[in-house]
Amino acid sequence: xxxxxxxxxxxxxxxxxxxxxxxxxxxxxxxxxxxxxxxxxxxxxxxxxxxxxxxxxxxxxxxxxxxxx
Numbered sequence: 001x002x003x004x005x006x007x008x009x010x011x012x013x014x015x016x017x018x019x020x021x022x023x024x025x026x027x028x029x030x031x032x033x034x035x036x037x038x039x040x041x042x043x044x045x046x047x048x049x050x051x052x053x054x055x056x057x058x059x060x061x062x063x064x065x066x067x068x069x
Contacts, residue, residue: 002022003020004022004054004055005054009059013032015030015031020057024052024053025047025054026066028044028066056068
């Protein structure tokens with residue numbers, strides 16, 4: 001997939017990456033963190049519904065929401 005925008009949110013125990021694509025999809029990966037190293041992908045989600053290319057993605061300050069344009 002052609003990634004147009006990416007944003008990262010880090011909490012104490014997870015690193016979450018969201019990537020907006022040229023194909024109207026946001027792909028989200030959650031990686032468990034242990035001793036400041038990613039220890040594996042714990043979840044992956046595909047968010048669909050955009051009517052066009054996703055130019056930007058951004059996590060809210062607490063990491064609960066993703067805004068996209």
